[in-house]
Amino acid sequence: VAVFETVAQYITRARVLLQDTVSPYRYSDTELMEALNLALVEARLIRPDLFLDLEFEIPNYTATSDATTDIEEQYRVAFLYYIVGHAQLRDEEDTQDARASALLGRFTKLLKAGV
Amino acid sequence: VTEPAALTRLMNNARSELPGVTDMALRLKLFDVINEFLTDSRAWRDTISFTTNVDDTTYEIYSNETATILALIGITDANDAPVKATMPTPGSIVLANAPDAETDCEAEVAITVVDPTDADDYPVMPEWLLERYGRTLLMGLLGGMMTQIAKPWTNERMAVYHTRRFRNGIATARAEVDHAHLQDGQRWRFPSFAPGSQR
Numbered sequence: 543v544a545v546f547e548t549v550a551q552y553i554t555r556a557r558v559l560l561q562d563t564v565s566p567y568r569y570s571d572t573e574l575m576e577a578l579n580l581a582l583v584e585a586r587l588i589r590p591d592l593f594l595d596l597e598f599e600i601p602n603y604t605a606t607s608d609a610t611t612d613i614e615e616q617y618r619v620a621f622l623y624y625i626v627g628h629a630q631l632r633d634e635e636d637t638q639d640a641r642a643s644a645l646l647g648r649f650t651k652l653l654k655a656g657v
Numbered sequence: 658v659t660e661p662a663a664l665t666r667l668m669n670n671a672r673s674e675l676p677g678v679t680d681m682a683l684r685l686k687l688f689d690v691i692n693e694f695l696t697d698s699r700a701w702r703d704t705i706s707f708t709t710n711v712d713d714t715t716y717e718i719y720s721n722e723t724a725t726i727l728a729l730i731g732i733t734d735a736n737d738a739p740v741k742a743t744m745p746t747p748g749s750i751v752l753a754n755a756p757d758a759e760t761d762c763e764a765e766v767a768i769t770v771v772d773p774t775d776a777d778d779y780p781v782m783p784e785w786l787l788e789r790y791g792r793t794l795l796m797g798l799l800g801g802m803m804t805q806i807a808k809p810w811t812n813e814r815m816a817v818y819h820t821r822r823f824r825n826g827i828a829t830a831r832a833e834v835d836h837a838h839l840q841d842g843q844r845w846r847f848p849s850f851a852p853g854s855q856r
Binding site: 616 | 676677679681682685807808809810
């Protein structure tokens, strides 16, 4: 079984990095799911080849379900970083800004450079 | 269907040389590489039988393989005698002289891969081609992938290196095919009605 494959698994993993695992959550499921959708839009721009199987259509998830995502396994960590980084953009603290920027940058670098 | 060992080796070599690459991207490029190899080397041949009609100079032929016809290599009649003909469009044979009798002929053509691919999205091609020219195809695949823009595996310098080896491999394959894989040999042979031997 893949470490994270479904929308719900991405959100669970993101909550660990966000230290937001206890309800009521600071970041809603919908917010994190939207971040995943945005990551897919950015990935389509940077790496269209990742969408070959999908005939270059960008998936748009509308529910935090057990729906399987179509993200190539070796790039799933990059998408996780994007979700966390995007969530932290909302926070106003200076330290969070730096962390958000680093995570979003890491997403781009992993997709472009692979390391 | 089991993937041929030569194809598995080719794909595994490419995966390990191209960090971050996806199988879909590799399969897409592999089709182009095989097509270029076969188009320029004429390494894959097919023999197609057809029967001439009196006074009819034009014939449509179709490959026996899941492939498309590239070029006409030659036509022989039932006596192994060459028949003069051209192929203005692939698959359409025009005889230079109208036949005066019905004759069984064989057209040798060069063919290349065509859609549809197999169930795993690989182009359909004979296993011996993969086994014999796997290294050349790998060079083409690596060169083609490394030429792509803004990918983790982009490498302009190595793309030039691999592409050069690919083109050299095609030239070698073409020479081998032209000599019918005969060491120091020549491709022509005596027709059955003529005396003599090949060597």
